[in-house]
Amino acid sequence: MTQATNQNDLVGQLLAGFQKFESQLNGATGSVHSLRKKALESLDLAGLPSTKHEEYKYTNITKAIEKTFSFDTENTSTQIEPQEIEEFLIPGLDAHILVFLNGVLDPSLSRWEAEAGLEIIDLPTALKEDSEAISKHFAKYADYNRDAYVALNTGFSKDGSFITVKANSIIEKPVVLHYINVVKDGQVHNHPRNLVVVGENSHATFIESFSDVGEHESLTNSVTEIVIGQSARVDYYKLQNDKENVYHVGTTQVQQAKNSYFAAYTFTTNGAITRNNLNIDLEDEGCESHMYGLYLLNGKTHVDNHTAVDHQKPNSFSNELYKGILEDKSRGVFNGKIFVRQDAQKTNAFQSNKNILLSDQATVNTKPQLEIWADDVKCSHGCTTGQLDEEALFYLQSRGLGKDNARALLLYAFAIEVLENVKLEPVRKYLEDLISERLRKDF
Amino acid sequence: MSKDDQILEEFTSKEYEHGWTIDIESEQAPKGLNEDIIRFISAKKEEPEWLLEWRLNAFRTWSEMKEPLWANVSFPSINYQDIIYYSAPKQKATPKSLDEVDPELLDTFKKLGISLEEQKRLTGVAVDAVIDSVSVATTFKDKLAELGIIFCSFSEAVKEHPELVKKYIGSVVPVSDNYYAALNSAVFSDGSFCYIPKGVRCPMELSTYFRINAANTGQFERTLIVAEEGSYVSYLEGCTAPMRDENQLHAAVVEIYVKADAEVKYSTVQNWYPGDKEGKGGIYNLVTKRGICAGDNAKLSWTQVETGSAVTWKYPSCILKGDNSSGEFYSVAVTNNYQQADTGTKMIHIGKNTKSRIVSKGVSAGKSQNSYRGQVHVMKRAEGSRNFSQCDSLLMGNNCGAHTFPYIDIENKSAQVEHEATTSKIGEDQIFYCTQRGIDEESAVALIVNGYCKEVLNQLPMEFAVEAQKLLALTLEGSVG
Numbered sequence: 047m048t049q050a051t052n053q054n055d056l057v058g059q060l061l062a063g064f065q066k067f068e069s070q071l072n073g074a075t076g077s078v079h080s081l082r083k084k085a086l087e088s089l090d091l092a093g094l095p096s097t098k099h100e101e102y103k104y105t106n107i108t109k110a111i112e113k114t115f116s117f118d119t120e121n122t123s124t125q126i127e128p129q130e131i132e133e134f135l136i137p138g139l140d141a142h143i144l145v146f147l148n149g150v151l152d153p154s155l156s157r158w159e160a161e162a163g164l165e166i167i168d169l170p171t172a173l174k175e176d177s178e179a180i181s182k183h184f185a186k187y188a189d190y191n192r193d194a195y196v197a198l199n200t201g202f203s204k205d206g207s208f209i210t211v212k213a214n215s216i217i218e219k220p221v222v223l224h225y226i227n228v229v230k231d232g233q234v235h236n237h238p239r240n241l242v243v244v245g246e247n248s249h250a251t252f253i254e255s256f257s258d259v260g261e262h263e264s265l266t267n268s269v270t271e272i273v274i275g276q277s278a279r280v281d282y283y284k285l286q287n288d289k290e291n292v293y294h295v296g297t298t299q300v301q302q303a304k305n306s307y308f309a310a311y312t313f314t315t316n317g318a319i320t321r322n323n324l325n326i327d328l329e330d331e332g333c334e335s336h337m338y339g340l341y342l343l344n345g346k347t348h349v350d351n352h353t354a355v356d357h358q359k360p361n362s363f364s365n366e367l368y369k370g371i372l373e374d375k376s377r378g379v380f381n382g383k384i385f386v387r388q389d390a391q392k393t394n395a396f397q398s399n400k401n402i403l404l405s406d407q408a409t410v411n412t413k414p415q416l417e418i419w420a421d422d423v424k425c426s427h428g429c430t431t432g433q434l435d436e437e438a439l440f441y442l443q444s445r446g447l448g449k450d451n452a453r454a455l456l457l458y459a460f461a462i463e464v465l466e467n468v469k470l471e472p473v474r475k476y477l478e479d480l481i482s483e484r485l486r487k488d489f
Numbered sequence: 490m491s492k493d494d495q496i497l498e499e500f501t502s503k504e505y506e507h508g509w510t511i512d513i514e515s516e517q518a519p520k521g522l523n524e525d526i527i528r529f530i531s532a533k534k535e536e537p538e539w540l541l542e543w544r545l546n547a548f549r550t551w552s553e554m555k556e557p558l559w560a561n562v563s564f565p566s567i568n569y570q571d572i573i574y575y576s577a578p579k580q581k582a583t584p585k586s587l588d589e590v591d592p593e594l595l596d597t598f599k600k601l602g603i604s605l606e607e608q609k610r611l612t613g614v615a616v617d618a619v620i621d622s623v624s625v626a627t628t629f630k631d632k633l634a635e636l637g638i639i640f641c642s643f644s645e646a647v648k649e650h651p652e653l654v655k656k657y658i659g660s661v662v663p664v665s666d667n668y669y670a671a672l673n674s675a676v677f678s679d680g681s682f683c684y685i686p687k688g689v690r691c692p693m694e695l696s697t698y699f700r701i702n703a704a705n706t707g708q709f710e711r712t713l714i715v716a717e718e719g720s721y722v723s724y725l726e727g728c729t730a731p732m733r734d735e736n737q738l739h740a741a742v743v744e745i746y747v748k749a750d751a752e753v754k755y756s757t758v759q760n761w762y763p764g765d766k767e768g769k770g771g772i773y774n775l776v777t778k779r780g781i782c783a784g785d786n787a788k789l790s791w792t793q794v795e796t797g798s799a800v801t802w803k804y805p806s807c808i809l810k811g812d813n814s815s816g817e818f819y820s821v822a823v824t825n826n827y828q829q830a831d832t833g834t835k836m837i838h839i840g841k842n843t844k845s846r847i848v849s850k851g852v853s854a855g856k857s858q859n860s861y862r863g864q865v866h867v868m869k870r871a872e873g874s875r876n877f878s879q880c881d882s883l884l885m886g887n888n889c890g891a892h893t894f895p896y897i898d899i900e901n902k903s904a905q906v907e908h909e910a911t912t913s914k915i916g917e918d919q920i921f922y923c924t925q926r927g928i929d930e931e932s933a934v935a936l937i938v939n940g941y942c943k944e945v946l947n948q949l950p951m952e953f954a955v956e957a958q959k960l961l962a963l964t965l966e967g968s969v970g
Contacts, residue, residue: 405902406869414893414908415894419888419889419890420884426909427893431905433903
């Protein structure tokens with residue numbers, strides 16, 4: 047009972063903040079604003095999920111948020127020197143860079159050039175213009191009735207970006223979205239929102255990266271919707287190398303049209319509690335999607351990856367590989383859902399989750415779930431949890447490697463199965479360095 | 490319409506073969522559930538005071554609980570006040586031999602192909618036959634008694650071995666465990682009790698046959714098996730039920746208590762009436778089955794073949810508390826027409842070096858939904874635990890569904906846990922191969938499905954394996970995906 051009332055308090059606090067939020071909109075009300083209100087109504091009705099909620103059974107992020115954050119304070123200043131963000135950039139990557147400070151796009155730190163077919167607009171501007179392109183897609187896919195955190199984000203959606211790729215264009219440079227929370231003076235919470243629309247026969251790469259500057263706690267509740275046109279191809283990276291007092295709830299909602307291709311790479315190497323929702327709707331035939339994930343957790347880090355692939359039409363293919371290494375008191379949660387609808391004959395869907403536990407205090411909760419309504423399909427899933435092979439370790443030691451090095455090498459070999467799928471060379475190099483250093487130092 | 494569809498059609502229109510009702514006068518309680526009904530049941534069965542209190546306590550717990558809705562099944566909500574909670578076949582005296590048993594009852598068994606005499610003679614199986622809640626015949630009792638084995642109906646056990654019943658009832662499935670277990674604890678009618686003393690290896694398979702017979706009677710069986718240190722028993726349970734239009738509730742509880750170095754093998758073939766091909770009628774089978782390996786090196790094995798019931802909600806579980814104990818779960822679940830099955834297991838690893846193995850084979854046809862829901866939980870102190878799970882689904886036709894919900898929770902680094910699942914249909918090439926070797930399509934499907942389920946069927950004792958194969962053939966022959 048106490049939990050329920052506490053939660054109402056939290057939702058109450060959040061809803062109370064909405065009036066202040068409304069006053070900051072400067073009368074910029076339109077179709078989006080009624081949507082915000084509807085989303086918050088749904089939030090008010092459902093409340094934020096506790097562990098009683100099946101989807102949040104192992105991740106009590108609501109309670110953690112309630113304990114850690116107070117929502118009656120303003121976000122603190124975003125004073126930051128340009129060189130302070132340098133360390134977050136991926137070295138050697140020639141890219142369009144968007145920098146968000148506390149969820150708000152900062153034009154002075156961002157740098158993107160004009161590239162044929164690519165259009166990047168600040169979300170407030172896009173919402174004000176309320177063009178046909180945005181009203182057609184905005185908040186049409188991430189269902190706020192399904193997840194209270196999406197409802198929360200939708201209710202407070204103001205800042206973020208609207209990115210469009212025109213049909214028949216190949217965007218050479220990846221678009222990198224750096225979310226930097228400046229928590230030097232106090233805690234920060236924000237709800238960034240992105241909409242990416244990729245036209246027919248196009249190809250683009252997007253990278254979302256999350257980091258913090260300062261000592262205080264931060265909460266990011268982001269939603270990114272990606273709409274992929276016919277025969278288009280999108281690569282999407284989510285890089286999370288936050289501090290241990292960073293809370294993150296993120297939903298990525300992907301809609302795939304006929305013969306399109308989508309690949310998601312999720313790397314989580316730090317944080318307090320991280321919850322990633324990756325939902326992919328394969329709306330037509332011939333789609334292909336890949337999901338790769340790697341989480342390296344130590345300390346008390348808690349990472350929860352939820353993925354859902356919905357095969358709605360025939361002849362689609364999906365492949366999923368998530369791997370985790372868990373040390374200390376960390377906890378890894380994985381829930382992969384594959385739905386194969388009645389129409390989706392000749393579907394091939396594969397799913398695999400593998401974990402290494404290095405400590406008795408670490409916990410893995412995994413639930414690879416298949417729901418199939420079509421008969422002519424090939425679906426399989428597998429998951430394993432275990433520890434390092436003693437014999438392999440012994441072999442390496444017998445060849446002159448120290449135990450720590452041997453261990454790091456074996457763990458790296460475990461991780462490489464995911465890493466080697468990263469196609470962007472500088473990103474792969476960056477992750478390889480980051481991961482091998484982490485494995486040597488913290489595991 | 491292709492040939493495949495035709496065969497499918499043929500198979501799906503097959504009527505339930507074991508459907509019939511026999512007139513036996515029963516002594517019934519009035520409809521509904523309240524404390525008076527529970528007192529009535531308890532008084533009818535001449536139960537001691539403590540058991541009545543236990544029932545009443547369960548009833549109070551149940552009244553405060555809510556029906557669980559998480560299972561992947563849907564059925565109209567049950568009106569618990571519209572059920573008759575007690576009905577017993579009228580008999581003048583407890584029969585001393587088969588000759589004294591109501592000939593109509595014996596006829597019932599004959600129709601099912603389970604003649605008591607024949608079984609006695611040919612297979613050496615002791616049968617405790619339960620018809621509508623009261624045991625009518627118990628065989629081989631003397632032989633078992635020589636070894637100190639107690640195998641009798643639950644109510645008999647309450648009268649003759651109250652100390653054992655009192656000690657173990659509710660020790661594995663507590664009253665408050667879940668909604669249906671609480672309901673069962675409040676109103677259980679009868680069931681079987683089995684006690685194997687220390688170091689005794691039960692020389693024969695113990696078996697009970699259950700049947701629901703009087704209309705509108707919920708069956709609330711309660712089975713309790715206690716295996717003392719170093720003992721062994723293989724226990725069989727099987728059921729068929731007559732055709733019925735109204736849904737019937739079956740909420741049984743099975744508790745198994747396995748002490749150190751003991752082994753219990755529990756096998757069941759379930760063929761309750763599944764409803765007709767429009768999904769009308771059929772039994773709701775909402776069962777709680779759980780065993781505990783309380784001592785070191787204990788072993789518990791569940792094998793089930795599920796072909797019946799409109800709704801199945803059943804998760805035979807093992808609590809592996811003793812070090813080096815092991816649990817096994819082998820299951821074949823076949824659904825057809827509008828049947829819904831949500832079944833699986835729980836393996837709770839508490840002791841060190843505990844092992845578990847899960848093999849689940851689901852076959853769905855028609856418009857049925859078949860779900861595997863299982864949990865493997867390795868607790869912190871369960872050093873060196875090992876689990877292997879495999880759940881395969883076979884789909885026949887494109888109106889059915891197969892679902893897998895495996896929960897895997899690991900809290901110990903030395904645990905090794907593997908889970909595998911696949912979903913597929915019978916390959917055309919497999920069928921083609923068989924047909925070109927002169928095997929007709931129908932037999933080919935039976936052959937392939939039998940092969941697919943072999944890993945589980947092999948676990949069944951001989952007599953049961955034959956029956957299970959017959960059941961599979963009855964349910965599945967001719968269905969080509």
